[in-house]
Amino acid sequence: MVKICCIGAGYVGGPTMAVIALKCPEIQVAVVDISVPRISAWNSDTLPIYEPGLDEVVKKCRGKNLFFSSDVEKHVSEADIVFVSVNTPTKTQGLGAGKAADLTYWESAARMIADVSKSNKIVVEKSTVPVKTAEAIEKILTHNSKGINFQILSNPEFLAEGTAIQDLFEPDRVLIGGRETPEGQKAIKALRDVYAHWVPMDRIICTNLWSAELSKLAANAFLAQRISSVNAMSALCEATGADVSQVSHAVGKDTRIGPKFLNASVGFGGSCFQKDILNLVYICECNGLPEVANYWKQVIKVNDYQKTRFVNRIVSSMFNTVSGKKIAILGFAFKKDTGDTRETPAIDVCKGLLGDKAMLSIYDPQVSEEQIQRDLSMNKFDWDHPVHLQPTSPSSMKQVSVVWDAYAATKNAHGICILTEWDEFKTLDYQKIYDNMQKPAFVFDGRNIVDVAKLREIGFIVYSIGKPLDEWLKDMPAVA
Numbered sequence: 001m002v003k004i005c006c007i008g009a010g011y012v013g014g015p016t017m018a019v020i021a022l023k024c025p026e027i028q029v030a031v032v033d034i035s036v037p038r039i040s041a042w043n044s045d046t047l048p049i050y051e052p053g054l055d056e057v058v059k060k061c062r063g064k065n066l067f068f069s070s071d072v073e074k075h076v077s078e079a080d081i082v083f084v085s086v087n088t089p090t091k092t093q094g095l096g097a098g099k100a101a102d103l104t105y106w107e108s109a110a111r112m113i114a115d116v117s118k119s120n121k122i123v124v125e126k127s128t129v130p131v132k133t134a135e136a137i138e139k140i141l142t143h144n145s146k147g148i149n150f151q152i153l154s155n156p157e158f159l160a161e162g163t164a165i166q167d168l169f170e171p172d173r174v175l176i177g178g179r180e181t182p183e184g185q186k187a188i189k190a191l192r193d194v195y196a197h198w199v200p201m202d203r204i205i206c207t208n209l210w211s212a213e214l215s216k217l218a219a220n221a222f223l224a225q226r227i228s229s230v231n232a233m234s235a236l237c238e239a240t241g242a243d244v245s246q247v248s249h250a251v252g253k254d255t256r257i258g259p260k261f262l263n264a265s266v267g268f269g270g271s272c273f274q275k276d277i278l279n280l281v282y283i284c285e286c287n288g289l290p291e292v293a294n295y296w297k298q299v300i301k302v303n304d305y306q307k308t309r310f311v312n313r314i315v316s317s318m319f320n321t322v323s324g325k326k327i328a329i330l331g332f333a334f335k336k337d338t339g340d341t342r343e344t345p346a347i348d349v350c351k352g353l354l355g356d357k358a359m360l361s362i363y364d365p366q367v368s369e370e371q372i373q374r375d376l377s378m379n380k381f382d383w384d385h386p387v388h389l390q391p392t393s394p395s396s397m398k399q400v401s402v403v404w405d406a407y408a409a410t411k412n413a414h415g416i417c418i419l420t421e422w423d424e425f426k427t428l429d430y431q432k433i434y435d436n437m438q439k440p441a442f443v444f445d446g447r448n449i450v451d452v453a454k455l456r457e458i459g460f461i462v463y464s465i466g467k468p469l470d471e472w473l474k475d476m477p478a479v480a
Contacts, residue, residue, distance in 0.1 A: 002027045004194070005079035007109050009033035009042055009068060011049055011164075011271070011340065012126055012157050013085035018057045019168040021066035023198040030067045030075040042068035050339040050366050053165035077116040081191065083155075084109050085126040090275055092379070099282035101275070103133060110137045114144035122187045125154045125213070134177075134209045151187035153178045154209050156216035161270065162337030174204045177212020217276045217283075221296055224273040226261040228302040234264035234466030235309060244466025245448060264466040266419060266446030267306045267345035269334030274300055274343050307345050311352035313463055314444050317473055318415060322358035326438075328409040331420025331447075332364035332372055339366035341375050345446070346419040350376055350400075353417075360400045363409040365422060369402035376400060407433065415442035421449050434458045440472075 004020065006013045009031045021029040033039050041048035043062070047055060058066070069075055076082055086105040091097050106127065113123060123141065125134055134152045141150040154177035159167045174195045178188040188206050195204055207215070230248050237244040244264040252259030268274075277296050284293035315322055334344035341347070350360055354376070362372055376397060403409050406425065410416055410433045418425055426449050434441055443455055445464040455462050461472045 002081070002194075003030070003079045004028070004081045004083065005030045005032060005075040006083040006085055006126070007032055007072065007076065008083075008085035008087075008127070009035070009038050009048075010085065010087075011051075011161065012159065013083065014042060014047075014049060015051055015054055015057075015159070015164045015168060016085070016126065016157060017083070018054065018061060018066060019165065020194060021061040021064075022057050024194060025065055027194065028065050028067075029061075030069055030079070032069050032072040032075050034070060034072060036070045039068050039070045051164050052162065052337060057165060073112065073116045076113055077118055079121065080119075081122045081124060081194070082113055083124045083126045084113075088127045088275075090278055092382075096282050099278045099285075101133075101279050101282075103136070106133065106137065107140060110140045111144065113150075114141050114146075114148075117148050117150075120149040120151075122151045122153060122190055124191065125152070126157060132210065132213070134213065149183070151178065151183055152209070153187055153191055154212035155191060156212060158216070158219065161340050162335060169198070171199060171203060174199050175207065175212050175215055176204065177207045177209045180208055217280045220272050220276040221280055221299065223261055224268055224277055224303070225296075225299045227265070227268045227273075228299045228306075230262050230264050231267065231306045231465075232302050234306075237264075237466040238469055241468050242466075243468060247466075264448060265306075265345075265421075266310045266349060266465065267303045269342070269344040269346075270340065271342040274303070304348075307348040308352070310345075310444070310446055310465070311349055313473070314353065314415060314417065314442075315356055317442060317444075317461065317463060322353055322356045322414075324357060324359065325414040326359045326361055326412055327353055328406075328413040328416045329360055329362040330364075330406055330409065330416060330418045330425050331422055332362055332367045332375075333420050336420055336422045339364075339368075339371075341367055341371055344375075344419075347375050349417065349419060349446070354397070354399055358399065361409040361413065362400065362402050363404065363406050364420060365424065372402050373397060373400065407436070411436045412438060413441075414438045415444060417444045417446060418449060419446045421447040425449060430455055430460070431458055434460060 004027055006017045013031055017029050017031045020027065031042065038048050047058060084106065086109055088101045088103060088106060091100045091102045113121065123137065134154055138152045156175055158171065176188050176191050178184040192204050192206065230244065233247060234244040237247060248262040248264065251257055252262050277300055281293045281296050284296070318325065329346065329350060332344060332346045333339055333341055353360060406428055441460050443450060443460045443462045445462065448464050452462050452464050452467060461470050463470065463473055
């Protein structure tokens with residue numbers, strides 16, 4: 001029986017291994033993590049992450065051929081294939097600070113694998129890692145190998161949160177990179193055979209190690225670039241009276257461009273886009289390519305500009321001050337159908353408003369109060385370290401209250417900011433909300449999901465990204 005072990009029970013490791021266990025009943029799959037509370041959650045009825053469809057998959061396989069354990073060394077030593085899916089945060093100090101990936105957790109995982117292994121192993125990079133990580137890991141393993149043969153593969157994940165299970169069931173492609181040696185090719189075939197249980201062969205792409213590693217960074221950079229492109233156009237649309245939805249619809253009809261990832265918004269978030277682009281920038285700089293590095297830097301700069309512009313628009317609309325005013329924040333996750341708040345634009349928008357002394361009332365159907373308070377008091381990049389190494393839970397912020405429905409959040413508020421496109425925000429009773437707000441009542445739609453004309457009819461002053469401006473807003477410059 002083939003045994004697979006995955007180190008790291010997070011957003012990537014958990015769902016990926018659950019689907020492998022479901023599709024390959026004859027393979028034994030163990031997911032291990034040093035965090036005992038996290039493993040306990042995976043073994044309970046309340047999984048540590050929210051992902052549509054994940055519950056069913058885990059419950060079908062758990063205890064049969066899918067196991068969650070904190071006994072890391074036992075399962076690693078028994079496994080034939082070891083996936084490594086640990087945090088690779090952006091460095092906050094030292095060489096490459098603010099751009100380079102911090103491979104501390106990766107390296108300690110590699111040393112532990114070398115330590116406990118008694119048989120040959122295939123080690124698979126699953127975390128998003130910078131190009132040439134495999135080479136470094138290979139050196140650590142071979143220098144500590146005690147005669148055991150390790151083959152390194154890169155098998156980057158291309159999951160989108162909110163649709164991860166569907167993405168795993170029917171992937172666009174599975175990418176496996178390995179050495180171009182007979183042993184390397186044999187390792188590639190072993191992993192390909194696992195995926196071939198349910199993925200058509202023509203969707204399993206086999207490449208060399210560097211191509212696989214770089215493909216992941218490139219894919220995320222291209223997607224983020226599309227968002228920044230349409231967001232840059234949204235600023236121009238507001239200045240000229242064009243409507244960004246009409247522009248992106250027209251542009252997306254060109255089959256060479258296509259309609260996906262062309263929705264203007266308050267900015268992109270998620271654990272990968274910014275991190276991967278910063279990584280790409282660093283790799284370009286290290287390889288003497290400053291022009292290429294500067295090109296990709298602009299994608300992040302436009303994203304930051306969009307968030308700043310949104311905050312400035314709110315403050316300038318509300319008589320240039322939000323001090324002491326209650327502002328309702330609808331949505332805190334970085335996108336709908338996930339509870340993930342990593343790099344969510346809501347953090348920067350809330351911090352901007354708090355800097356101007358606003359009182360925030362926040363509602364998100366999937367994000368806990370503890371998580372929101374933690375996010376608003378953490379330094380940049382802290383989120384990407386394991387929870388037990390993050391700053392301990394801070395004293396909660398006086399200016400922030402977290403509530404459990406949209407009507408409570410908006411009661412007596414001066415303005416509403418929609419920061420996540422949850423479906424329920426489209427169907428709220430806005431008349432009821434308007435009646436319970438301070439006047440003039442403002443709606444700042446950071447996701448373009450509300451019916452602007454209907455809201456204006458009720459009496460709201462509405463700002464929708466990239467849409468023709470309300471008369472009220474035309475005299476209020478949004479650029480600080």
